[in-house]
Amino acid sequence: MTQYHTINSRAPRIDAPDKASGKAQFIDDLNMSDQLHGAILQSPLAHARIVKIDTSRARKLPGVKAVVTAEDAGLVQYGVSPARYDETLFCHDKVRYIGDEIAAVAAVDRETALAAVSLIDVEYEELPLLLSVEEAMKEGAPLIHEDYPGNICAEVHQEFGDVEAALAECDIVRTDTFMNKMQNCAFLEPQGCIGHYDHRGYLTLYSSTQTPHYVQRTVAMTLKMPIGKVRVVKPYVGGGFGAKASANAMEMVACLLSMKTGKPVKMVFTREQVFLQARGRHKFVHTLTTGAKKDGTVVALKHNCILEGGAYASFGIATVYYAGSLLGGPYKLQHMKYDAYRVYTNKPACGAQRGHGGVIARAAWEQQLDVIAEELGMDPVEFRFKNMMNNGDTSCNDLYMSSFGMRECVEAVRDKSGWERKRGTLPRGKGIGMACGFFVSGAGFPIYRSETFHCTATVKLSEDGGAAHLYTASAEIGQGSDTTFAMITAEALGVPLNAVKVSSGDTDFGVDLGAYSSRQTLMTGFAVKHAAEDAKRQVLEVLADKLRISVSDIDVKDGTVIFKGPGITFRTIRNRYRKEHRGWTDMPDDAPLSFAEAARLAFIVKGTVIGQGEYRPRWLGGKFKGAAVGTSPAYGCSAQVVELRVDMETGQITIDNMTDAHDCGFAINRTSVEGQMQGSLLMGLGEALFEEVKFDQKGRMLNPNFGEYKIPTALDMPNVTPIIVESNEPYGPYGAKEVGEGAIMPTIPAILNALYDATGIRFHELPLTPERVYKAIKEKQCEAKAERGRK
Secondary structure, three states: OOOOOOOOEOOOOOOHHHHHHOOOOEHHHOOOOOOEEEEEEEOOOOOEEEEEEEOHHHHHOOOEEEEEOHHHHOOOOEOOOHHHOOEOOOOOOEEOOOOOEEEEEEEOOHHHHHHHHHOOEEEEEEOOOOOOHHHHOOOOOOOOOOOOHHHEEEEEEEEEOOHHHHHHOOOEEEEEEEEOOOEOOOOOOOOEEEEEEOOOOOEEEEEOOOOHHHHHHHHHHHOOOOHHHEEEEOOEOOOOOOOOOOOOHHHHHHHHHHHHHOOOEEEEOOHHHHHHHOOOEOEEEEEEEEEEOOOOOEEEEEEEEEEEEEOOOOOHHHHHHHHHHHHHOOEOOOEEEEEEEEEEOOOOOOOOOOOOOOHHHHHHHHHHHHHHHHHOOOOHHHHHHHHEOOOOOEOOOOOEOOOOOHHHHHHHHHHHHOHHHHOOOOOOOEEEEEEEEEEEOOOOOOOOOOOOOOEEEEEEEOOOOOOEEEEEOOOOOOOOHHHHHHHHHHHHHOOOHHHEEEEEOEHHHOOEOOOOOOOHHHHHHHHHHHHHHHHHHHHHHHHHHHHOOOHHHEEEEOOEEEEOOOOOOOHHHHHHHHHHOOOOOOOOOOOOOEHHHHHHHHHHHHOOOEEEEEEOOOOOOOOOOOOOOOOOOOEEEEEEEEEEEEOOOOOOEEEEEEEEEEEOOOOOEHHHHHHHHHHHHHHHHHHHHOOOOOEOOOOOEOOOOOOOOOOOOHHHOOEEEEEEEOOOOOOOHHHOOOOOOHHHOOHHHHHHHHHHHHHOOOOOEOOOOHHHHHHHHHHHHHHHHHHHHHO
């Protein structure tokens, strides 16, 4: 095995001291001199026509500096995908959900801004509400968007192979329907921003975003500015999980108000506004028909899906594809048919929550596969081994497995959890279950049609050669990417980790599509590695020329230049370095030549040494409609075993143990990989057991706070055993690929399968609240009693 000096270790987070000491500056910590504060008027109605807006009373309030509506902002449409731009900065004709933006105010303080918002008078004409997909899809239902008949935001119809013919040849065919509820990303830090339009016509937006690049483009487009005059800076971010992966109205409002007033404008969402902005998990209804042979071979899958998307498209056009395409793996499947509809309703828009599009589909199918395995008399583990894809395979929908440690993941959790010893032996009320997962390592294409690089990176060496500064526009949002990239830089340069400084999250530093689709380790890491290698190459070329040897005879490791041949004299180089640094301590004498000395020589010869790196995927996927969604340069896979117990008298579920194995290709920072696995498991646990956004009959959200919207805490965290599997991804830096999202995929179905083992009941609706579980237990008891009575 290749020995590394920095990567594949347990390096401490480089941002840990700032966060632990309270020095880290999040958006709410930032303030600018002479700044104003903004507030947004949001609709109190879920569906209504705007008859008139009167801002006169708000404008007269002392301390108010600007009031803006659609008349000021214009009607430029925006969104996530250009194929579904359906939002404008402010509503101008009608509102489509409670929370829709109508107007905004900038004032000397937040209190005045909120008071002014309350003085804006809006006359509405209420329209019929559509709060479910059934209502929205009814013939003759009113349209939420006039351009989308039947309230269909997007639809997908795909078939690979001949599903009906294949099902007719199967020995067992099973159909099940499964659904979840709308969920919120529930990050701790609300969205916030400061927009600053300066006197030279340049706009800087400081925002708690996952995607500075996409926000930059959206702001420039909606405010009709050149992209080169718009800069987006991401400070420390307290989580995102997908909801911060696109521009929100507040960011553009702050910029517009700054342009109107000539002053910086700060805005921060309340927790209720975070929930209204939403962009979390869709409500899915999956109907799956799977056919298999007697020997356990899965032959065909017919999949129908309806997504409740809320009032706007957001990521929905991608979500509706991901919900089907990600079932192309990790099993060999020759025939697959997918029909789906994403439907508009008068609720907040859904988006791209962790495990985008695939989490609920995976839960539904993995549970159904367990049912089929049971009917065939097969162990769930052996059933999956029977159907598992291998390294080098291509799925029926053209997803190529360039590295694939699925078998190793299943073997690891089987052995570590004691699966063979425990399965079928646990007492009533206790259960064990397993499932597999599959996810992309970055989207194969940008959100907008372009041949752009997905990321660039720059490594600049200091003039004395003692430090390297990495510049990247990537988004550190708490997942540890800055530390990962520092480690890659140190490894590729051959210098200690403490010699590397990272500056990230600023669009002035280059192009990076951001933190979504588990892309940054593979994609940005690739660019960072190449930038560091480029800088190292420049240094070694100068050194080789000076010493009259070949570059191939020199390397650098842990800050020391390694000469592969004997008799290399570098006294002249050292003497020059010592003379330049007379009076300094710790000057090299008899030690080997340091990288700092070599880099200083390169600076003297050629000036500042700047290494450049970039990444753009090779051509991926097929040529069928929608082939771009689901394609990726690599795929992560995972397996999980869950042990739980159920209080049969209350329905309360307690998760006791979770054993999780994830193929991350190669672990750059082993501690961060395990942390991502643990975070995914906890998030999946919450979605499985109690997370649900609730609405009343008027479309009002009933639980837009952490008092009523329940998320797991440390007290809910079970014993977790994370197992790292490394399959060496050929297209990733040092073999690395994703872990951030894929690890959530097997959690919910593993819980479902363990719950069946504990109760003998299959559940087809989430969340698994005590009420739902208790009701099912009592119904099963009544059925059993009635059956005994009939006998």
